[in-house]
Amino acid sequence: MSQLPLSVTVNGEPRSVEVDPRRSLLDLLRDTFGLTGTQKGCNQGACGACTVHLDGRRVLSCLTLAAQADGREVTTVEGIGTAGDLHPVQQAFLDCDAFQCGACTAGQVMSAVALLDEPDWETRDDVRELMSGNLCRCGAYPRIVDAVLAARESREA
């Protein structure tokens, strides 16, 4: 099968590669670019572990063809902060103890970072609903909600 030329900006850096048309954005990020922070959980759009930003919107990279990201900007968990300079959402997850095994955390964080810029939410219930696309099998949900609300407060402070 012929390869497709693809140009995509990942975490601010322009990249050009050739891909199999079947390759998902998730596999492009992990296997082609070595950005393994984004996790492959269910690989069928059910768990949210693969959440990244495509032109600033949170999407599931497992259900996105790499080819469909051509010409777009992708942001992964590697692109929002560094070990020495965490994103406020990452700091809030640490402060609130919002994870146990960590398998879902990159997806949770990317989802939460996008949520901070979305309208029409306020309460704990709103956060639970709007974070419902990210499953946590350790059940850290109450603290994930704490972290999202703390991140919003720290941003407004």
Add this chain to the structure above:
Amino acid sequence: MHPFTYTRVDDVAAASAAVTTDVVARAVQTPDDVAFIAGGTTQLDLMRDGVWSPGSLVDISRLPLTDVQVHDGVLVVGATVTMAALARHAAVRDVAVLRDSLLLAASPQLREMATIGGNVLQRTRCRYFRDPTVTQCNKREPGSGCAAIEGTARTHAVLGVDAGCIAVHASDLAVALVALDARVRLSGPGGTRTLPVAELHVRADQDPSRDNVLAAGELITHLEVPLPEARSGYLKVRDRASYEFALTSAAVVARVEDGVLEHIAIGLGGVGSVPWRATRAEAVLRGQRASLALFEEAATAELADAFTVPGTDFKPELARRTLVRQLRDVTEVTA
């Protein structure tokens, strides 16, 4: 996943010209097919599971169909507008049935990906349809039977079905759209036409191997939603509080004047092989004095001929109660 070629098109005519078979209407896609992809949330799942194996994909996600406008009281939505974008639009926020059918569906990430056109044309979640190792499926292989009849069928349909196929149409949005008398604008090799959403899908008891009536090369370009001069609401009942398909749902658009139901339109979800317009219930209600007894009578009439299997025995009663509750909530008539 079966190999495929990928191309992207920039205009509707090119998209239409690329697809020369009735692939959009058929329940399955084969290596001989050139198929559309937009949001991809159903398409990729079905391809990865081996249910669909199109030989070629035409990406229509960047067609210039991204506008949401209101013309003369009609909301006109481009087919590639995402569920999330539509739900956030100012004109939609005030139409409860439309807004809630969007926001109670899927997850935030899926709503950012899934397009309006794709949502309306989404395929059934029937686990037997979605598992190619299951040999009995009249949708995939006409004449082979239906594994769901004797299988686990909790989420399956009870209206517009028979023993040949009980697959449910899982869209929440489409249920709201039939209650709003919405239409789709189609574009194809033969030109353009407009079709009520209520006439877009094919019932499983008519032909399970076809999902809709689109002709070869036709695609949805716009959705037209007359904005109602009535109250409305969408009630969704499901097995968990969020990120789950409906067991039952009710979309109600109603206007009560001096105690009389001057306008009533009802869509039911989770129960039909198509987004179900509850015409029997409407006939009981229309022009009558609103009362709880009348709501009960209407809901009972709609579910009277439900086709059930052991797994879906509970559904007619749950659907009946869902509709009665939503009629009460929208009309605020409680006695």
